[in-house]
Amino acid sequence: MSNESLKHFGVKGMKWGVRKAKSSSSGLSRFRGKGIFDIRKRINMERKFKELSEEDLYPGKKAITKIIKESAKDTFEKISEQNKK
Numbered sequence: 001m002s003n004e005s006l007k008h009f010g011v012k013g014m015k016w017g018v019r020k021a022k023s024s025s026s027g028l029s030r031f032r033g034k035g036i037f038d039i040r041k042r043i044n045m046e047r048k049f050k051e052l053s054e055e056d057l058y059p060g061k062k063a064i065t066k067i068i069k070e071s072a073k074d075t076f077e078k079i080s081e082q083n084k085k
Helices: 034-055 061-084
Strands: none
């Protein structure tokens, strides 16, 4: 008998000649230092834009909403008066 044997030291199921891609270190490296500052700055800018867009970009929104509510109220009152008769 000979002492020759085949031993497997790879990952089970891996194909021959294919290497695994190296993963980044937990993915948190992009949040270090300036990255966190940039993220917070972006969040604040988005919040300010949302406030501006609600107030400044749609100045007639309150007036239109009021008109629609009054018209719906009038219509509901007319229908309820007709059903009472």
